[in-house]
Amino acid sequence: xxxxxxxxFSGISGDMILGAMxxxxxxxxxxxxELSKLSLSGYEITCSTEARMEIKxxxxxxxxxxxxxxxxxxxxxxxxxxGSSLDKDTKELSIKVFHRLAExxxxxxxxxxxxxxxxxxxxxxxxVDVVGSVVGIKHFGIEEVYASRIPLGSGFVTCQHGTLPLPxxxxxxxxxGKPVYEAGIMGELVTPTGAAIITTLTDKFGRMPPMIIRDIxxxxxxxxxxxxxxxxxxxxxDDEQEREIxxxxxxxxNIDDMNPEIYDFLMERLFEEGALDVSLSPLQMKxxxxxxxxxxxxxxxxxxxxxxxxxxxxxxxxxxxxxxxxVKVPRRLEEVETRFGKVTVKIYQDDDAIINVSPExxxxxxxxxxxxxxxxxxxxxxxxxxLSSSKK
Numbered sequence: 276x277x278x279x280x281x282x283x284f285s286g287i288s289g290d291m292i293l294g295a296m297x298x299x300x301x302x303x304x305x306x307x308x309e310l311s312k313l314s315l316s317g318y319e320i321t322c323s324t325e326a327r328m329e330i331k332x333x334x335x336x337x338x339x340x341x342x343x344x345x346x347x348x349x350x351x352x353x354x355x356x357x358g359s360s361l362d363k364d365t366k367e368l369s370i371k372v373f374h375r376l377a378e379x380x381x382x383x384x385x386x387x388x389x390x391x392x393x394x395x396x397x398x399x400x401x402x403v404d405v406v407g408s409v410v411g412i413k414h415f416g417i418e419e420v421y422a423s424r425i426p427l428g429s430g431f432v433t434c435q436h437g438t439l440p441l442p443x444x445x446x447x448x449x450x451x452g453k454p455v456y457e458a459g460i461m462g463e464l465v466t467p468t469g470a471a472i473i474t475t476l477t478d479k480f481g482r483m484p485p486m487i488i489r490d491i492x493x494x495x496x497x498x499x500x501x502x503x504x505x506x507x508x509x510x511x512x513d514d515e516q517e518r519e520i521x522x523x524x525x526x527x528x529n530i531d532d533m534n535p536e537i538y539d540f541l542m543e544r545l546f547e548e549g550a551l552d553v554s555l556s557p558l559q560m561k562x563x564x565x566x567x568x569x570x571x572x573x574x575x576x577x578x579x580x581x582x583x584x585x586x587x588x589x590x591x592x593x594x595x596x597x598x599x600x601x602v603k604v605p606r607r608l609e610e611v612e613t614r615f616g617k618v619t620v621k622i623y624q625d626d627d628a629i630i631n632v633s634p635e636x637x638x639x640x641x642x643x644x645x646x647x648x649x650x651x652x653x654x655x656x657x658x659x660x661x662l663s664s665s666k667k
Contacts, residue, residue, distance in 0.1 A: 277415060280483045281422040282508040285496065286464025287473055289404025290335055291507035294494030296411030297322050298333035299511055309410045310403060312360040317341060318399050325495045327504035332493025335407075337400035349377035350389055352402065361406070368409045368475070376471045379448040401468050408472050415511060420477040421484050425450060425465060426458035446470045452549075452580045454480050460500055478549065478576040481598070485520045486512030520602050523551065524578045528591040529558055531566030538567070541588045548584050549577030604630075611660045616642045618657040632658045 281287065297303065303322050310320075317340045325334045347355075352373050356366050381388040412420075427442045434443075441463050442450075449470035458464060489511050496505035514520075542553045556568040569589070573581045575598070582594055604623045611618055618638045623631040634657035643650040 276418045276514045278419045278421065278484060278486050278512050278514065279412070279415070279417045280486070280510040280512070281420065281473060281477075282483070282510060283423050283425055283465075283473070284508065285500065285503045285505045286426055286428065286458075287469035287507055288466040288496060289401060289408065289468035289472060290337075291494035291496050292408045292469065292472055292509075293335045293404050293411065294322075294333045295492040295507050295509040296408060296414070296494070297335055297492075298494060299411075299415065299490055299492030299509060301411045301414050305414060306407055306410060309361065309365070310407060313355060313402070313406065314358065315355065315399060315402060318403065320403070327495060327499060327506050330493060330504050330506060332495040332506050334495035337403050339399060348389065349373060355402070356406065362413075365406070365409050365413055368412070369406045372405050372409070372471050372475045375449060375475055376445065376467060379445045379467070379471070382448055383444045404468055405472060412476070417511070419479075420473075421479045421481075422473050422477055423482075424454040424456055424480055425470075425473075426460075427455050428458055428460045428462045428464040430461040430463075432463050443467055449474055453478075453576050454578070458503075460502065462498060462500065479521070479574050481522055481575040483510065484522065485600075486510075486514065488512045520600055522575070522598055522600055523572050524575050524596055524598055526571045526573065526578065526581055526585065526594050526596040528569050528585060528589070528594040529560060529566050530569055530589055530591055531558075531560050531564045533567075533590040537589070541569075541585075544584050544588050545571055545581060548580040549573050550581055609661070611657055611664070613653070613656040613660050615646050615648060615653050615656060618642065618653065618660075620657050620661055622661060629662065632661045634658065 281292075293306075297306070303320065307320060319338050319340070321336045321338060323334050323336075324331055326332075353370050356369050356373075359366065361369075377388050380386075430441045431438050432441055432443060433439075442465060443463070445467040446465050449467060450465070453474060491511070492509045494507040494509070496507070498505055538555060545553050550571050550573050552572040554570045556570065558566045558568050560566040569585070569591070571581055571585070578596065582596070585591055585594055604625075606621050606623050609620055609622060611620055619635040621633040621635070622629060634654050639650055639653040639657065642648075642653045646653075
């Protein structure tokens with residue numbers, strides 16, 4: 276599986292992402308050919324090699340033939356992309372990025388999403404940055420994206436909305452629930468477009484995952500800083516082995532004074548906030564009190580939301596958390612036809628041999644109720660169907 280790690284040591288912006296893609300080997304002709312499928316004119320793209328503190332990378336600039344004064348709404352941009360001849364995946368992911376931007380702007384200005392008009396982010400260069408970055412992701416066959424923690428600058432920026440504090444309000448809104456830190460630099464390190472792209476591509480923020488490095492690209496930023504090179508580094512690699520290894524955060528707390536009826540609602544809310552797994556284990560605590568160990572597994576990017584949910588929805592006064600690695604076997608989902616109906620199953624296959632088959636519980640439960648048959652019978656039928664099909 277092809278992996279990309281976005282090392283945002285000096286921030287992230289749309290043009291830096293596009294620059295890193297070009298530096299990795301995305302041909303300018305390929306980029307221009309794909310962008311020509313949009314009904315967008317009055318610009319040209321230039322690609323050059325520039326250095327920041329002796330590290331060379333690619334800088335991509337969108338040169339407007341005349342000033343772009345259009346204030347496009349999210350609906351305008353969606354129609355522009357939907358009406359193009361871009362492939363379906365590129366359309367969907369590009370629209371998803373702009374939808375995140377529109378949601379952030381709508382929340383800040385307390386308006387309906389369809390009444391939001393973009394200014395800077397609706398300009399030609401931002402559309403090129405977003406769609407071009409998605410073209411790069413598809414060109415390299417990137418299936419999984421990871422990113423470092425996001426550094427934030429300070430100060431003020433002047434735009435069509437007026438003078439805004441940094442990080443810009445839209446940028447902060449887009450980064451909610453993601454790990455950030457103050458970089459101690461005056462200036463804009465993260466743009467709304469950059470924040471929208473990276474938070475759409477992934478919710479896995481933290482250290483670089485295990486991988487076999489294949490290539491490294493540097494996207495050059497517009498500004499030059501005194502203390503750090505203004506570059507975005509994208510590391511392209513492959514899985515270290517067939518079994519997937521990733522990092523997750525484990526969050527725990529001991530609870531000895533909560534109504535047991537609340538656990539059901541608490542677990543439901545935790546899954547809504549991005550929990551990958553929630554478990555309850557019996558404990559014996561101080562003063563011989565029976566209690567419960569609540570353990571939640573989530574990605575680093577969802578840690579803050581999960582902790583907030585635990586503290587709000589339970590009687591816990593605090594939590595502990597730590598990062599762990601987990602190993603996952605490759606699996607695929609298939610829909611099999613049984614004599615009771617269709618069931619989705621999860622299959623782990625090693626070479627030609629099927630190692631494990633796990634029917635989806637909710638499918639089996641629904642069929643068991645409808646057909647008035649034992650749940651285990653539906654489950655066994657699904658497993659039998661997969662195993663018999665594999666022998667044909």
